Amino acid sequence: MTRLILLLLPLCLAAPAQAGVGQTAAPTLRRPLAARPVGMGEAFTAVEGGQASLGYNPAALARMARPELLTTYIQGIAEDSFSFLGYSHPLPLATVTGGVLFYDGGKIDVNLSNGVRETRNAQRDMAALGGLSLRLPFGLAAGATAKVYRLELAGEAKTTGYAADLGALWKTPLAGLNVGASLLNAGPDVRFEQEADPLPLTTRLGAAYEFSASETGWLQQNGFSMSRFLITTDAVSVRNDSPALAAGCEMGMALSERISTALRFGYIFGQENQNLTLGLGLKDGRFLLDYAMGVMKTTPHAHHVSLGVQF
Numbered sequence: 001m002t003r004l005i006l007l008l009l010p011l012c013l014a015a016p017a018q019a020g021v022g023q024t025a026a027p028t029l030r031r032p033l034a035a036r037p038v039g040m041g042e043a044f045t046a047v048e049g050g051q052a053s054l055g056y057n058p059a060a061l062a063r064m065a066r067p068e069l070l071t072t073y074i075q076g077i078a079e080d081s082f083s084f085l086g087y088s089h090p091l092p093l094a095t096v097t098g099g100v101l102f103y104d105g106g107k108i109d110v111n112l113s114n115g116v117r118e119t120r121n122a123q124r125d126m127a128a129l130g131g132l133s134l135r136l137p138f139g140l141a142a143g144a145t146a147k148v149y150r151l152e153l154a155g156e157a158k159t160t161g162y163a164a165d166l167g168a169l170w171k172t173p174l175a176g177l178n179v180g181a182s183l184l185n186a187g188p189d190v191r192f193e194q195e196a197d198p199l200p201l202t203t204r205l206g207a208a209y210e211f212s213a214s215e216t217g218w219l220q221q222n223g224f225s226m227s228r229f230l231i232t233t234d235a236v237s238v239r240n241d242s243p244a245l246a247a248g249c250e251m252g253m254a255l256s257e258r259i260s261t262a263l264r265f266g267y268i269f270g271q272e273n274q275n276l277t278l279g280l281g282l283k284d285g286r287f288l289l290d291y292a293m294g295v296m297k298t299t300p301h302a303h304h305v306s307l308g309v310q311f
Contacts, residue, residue: 023197023240024197024198024199024200024201024238024239024240025151025189025190025197025198025199025200026125026149026151026161026163026185026190026199026200027200028082028101028103028125028127028149028151029127029147029149029163029184029185029199029200030055030185030200030202030238031055031074031082031101031103032055032072032074032304033051033052033054033055033070033072033084033086033099033101034049034051034052034054034055034070034072034084034290034304034306035052035072035279035290035291035292035304035305035306036049036052036264036279036281036290036292036306037049037052037053037055037056037248037292038266038277038279038292038294038304039248039250039264039265039266039277039278039279039280039281039290039291039292039293039304040230040232040248040249040250040264040265040266040277040279041234041246041247041248041265041266041267041268041277042056042234042236042246042248042266042268042277043206043232043233043234043246043247043248043266044056044057044206044232044234044248045057045060045167045180045181045182045204045205045206045234046060046169046178046179046180046206046207046208046232046234047060047178047180047206047208047230047232048060048061048063048064048169048178050064050068050070050088050308050310051068051069051070051086051087051088051097051099051308052070052290052306054086054097054099054129054131054145055165055184056167056182056184056204056206057143057167057168057169057180057181057182057204057206058097058131058132058133058143058144058145058165058166058167058182059133059134059141059142059143059167059168059169059180059182060133060141060143060167060169060180061088061095061097061131061133061143062094062095062133062134062135062136062141062142062143062169063090063095063135063141064088064090064095064133065090066090066286066310066311067087067088067089067090067310067311068087068088068308068309068310068311069085069086069087069308069309069311070084070085070086070087070288070306070307070308070309071083071084071085071086071306071307071308072084072085072304072305072306072307073304073305073306074302074303074304074305075302075303076106076302079106079107080103080104080105080106080122080123081103081104081106082101082102082103082104083101083102084099084100084101084102085099085100085101086098086099086100086129087099093134093135094132094133094134094135095132095133096130096131096132096133097129097130097131097132097133097145098128098129098130098131099128099129099130100126100127100128100129101125101126101127101129102124102125102126103123103124103125103126104121104123104124105121105122105123105124105125106121106122107119107120107121107122108120108121108122108154120154120155121152121154121155122153122154123151123152123153123154124152125149125150125151125152126149126150127147127148127149127150128147128148128149129145129146129147129148130145130146131143131144131145131146131165132144138170139170139171139172139173140168140169140170140171141168141169141170141171142167142168142169143165143166143167143168143169144164144165144166144167145164145165146162146163146164147162147163147164147165147185147187148160148161148162149161149162149163151190151192153192157192157193158192159190159191159192161187161188161190161191161199162187162188163185163186163187163199164185164186164187165182165183165184165185165186166182166183166184166186167180167181167182167183168180168181168182176209176210176211177207177208177209178207178208178209178210179205179206179207179208180204180205180206180207180208181203181204181205181206182202182203182204183201183202183203183204184201184202184203184204185199185200185201185202186199186201187199198239198240199239200238200239201238201239202236202237202238202239203236203237204234204235204236204237205234205235206232206233206234206235207232207233208230208231208232209230209231209232210228210229210230210231211228211229212227212228212229213227213228213229227251227252227253228250228251228252228253229249229250229251229252230248230249230250230251230252231247231248231249232247232248232249232250233245233246233247233248234246234247242270244268244269244270244271245268245269245270246266246267246268246269247266247267247269248264248265248266248267248277249264249265249266250262250263250264250281251263251264252281258284258285259282259283259284259285260282260283261280261281261282261283262279262280262281262282262283263279263280264277264278264279264280264281264292265277265278265279266278266279274294274295274296274302275295276294276295277292277293277294277295278292278293278295279291279292279293280292286309286310286311287307287308287309287310288306288307288308288309288310289305289306289307289308290304290305290306290307290308291303291304291305291306292304
């Protein structure tokens with residue numbers, strides 16, 4: 001019962017509220033950096049997912065056992081694209097992380113003041129990040145990530161700035177149950193000339209419960225005794241938006257000593273265009289391949305692909 005209460009805690013914190021009327025800048029900083037969380041509805045704050053945890057909770061990288069290199073590509077819904085390259089290296093008491101990301105908003109036609117019509121890049125954003133995640137006593141971990149970004153709109157308006165993520169994670173005494181919290185994209189307003197808008201400051205609170213089929217007595221026949229299940233919930237509050245709730249499930253199975261696969265499902269409550277997410281993962285030794293799709297209602301589906309290597 002205690003596990004169930006902690007797992008459902010984010011549900012209680014995501015009560016309906018009225019949407020804000022303001023707007024935030026630098027949406028690129030909110031984009032997923034890996035496909036695995038997307039397949040689980042981005043309910044990933046309490047998951048120790050290696051590089052996939054970046055952008056959800058920097059503390060979740062603290063107990064990485066092996067160095068990991070991850071690259072991600074996302075094809076957007078408006079001929080735009082997003083890519084990320086990151087590397088994390090575990091040390092005796094901490095994990096250090098570095099990475100770069102790039103967003104290309106595609107092409108746009110603009111009418112200049114002299115009457116000339118040109119085709120330009122609609123948006124080009126770049127950011128570099130560095131982080132440190134610390135292992136602490138009593139199952140605790142803490143982490144921080146610093147980001148430096150450059151934003152460009154239509155080849156004309158340009159700006160630079162910085163932001164930071166902070167996070168905490170607790171491996172509870174209840175086997176398989178984690179709880180986590182994070183504060184993301186904290187920093188000064190983004191200013192283009194005289195106009196300024198705040199960063200998308202985000203607060204996340206999540207719980208994750210992982211168990212195997214063998215512990216429950218399920219699927220003992222036909223080689224399924226090694227099946228693994230991960231259930232997650234997140235409550236998310238983004239500046240000037242209504243609080244949101246997400247839930248995810250990952251079902252993993254070992255196919256051999258080297259190869260394992262995972263099916264993922266997620267649901268994001270309260271969004272107009274995207275609710276359901278689907279994902280698939282494959283691990284072959286030290287190589288990781290993940291795919292996820294956001295099922296859109298009124299626009300083309302969004303596709304995410306990540307390739308990782310553990311050393």
